[in-house]
Amino acid sequence: MTELDFDDLGPVDYLVIEFPADRIPDGSALPLLVDLVERDVIRVLDLTFVRKELDGSVSGVAIEDFGLTGDFDVTLFAEATSGLIDRTDLDEAASVLEPGCSGAVLIYENHWAAPFASKLRHNGAQLVATGRIPTQAILASLDALDAELKG
Numbered sequence: 001m002t003e004l005d006f007d008d009l010g011p012v013d014y015l016v017i018e019f020p021a022d023r024i025p026d027g028s029a030l031p032l033l034v035d036l037v038e039r040d041v042i043r044v045l046d047l048t049f050v051r052k053e054l055d056g057s058v059s060g061v062a063i064e065d066f067g068l069t070g071d072f073d074v075t076l077f078a079e080a081t082s083g084l085i086d087r088t089d090l091d092e093a094a095s096v097l098e099p100g101c102s103g104a105v106l107i108y109e110n111h112w113a114a115p116f117a118s119k120l121r122h123n124g125a126q127l128v129a130t131g132r133i134p135t136q137a138i139l140a141s142l143d144a145l146d147a148e149l150k151g
Contacts, residue, residue: 008032011127012045012112014107016093021100025066033106034076044109045082050094061102082107 019025036042049061063077084107093105117127 008114010110010117012109017104018097019102041112043109043111044080046085047077047080048105050100052094052097054099121135
């Protein structure tokens, strides 16, 4: 990974993904992640894999040891580390995982927004809040609206 140019940095988000304990991850989403990177939509800052044991203990897992299957180079993101994730972050991320499950922690820059964010910062503006609307909440609202329009 190249050194970050913080002056041109876009908004940074994270995801914690849980993989079911009873299935080996097939890695089918990794090519989609690669596509987002190649199209400059996002820039992966960190991708770390963890395992939460049945006793609640947490351990890091190297991407090549994670057991991903599929026709792609699993080591493509092996070097994706910015140093932003520390042990406390891993423990916090793992706290949302069910015992016996594995997970991935992905920190990424919304690279598409970097020029916009940089211009705003140069004009003295700052991002003071962000948020996400869960997909399930949007779908429920659309279903309710549809029912109201039909009713």
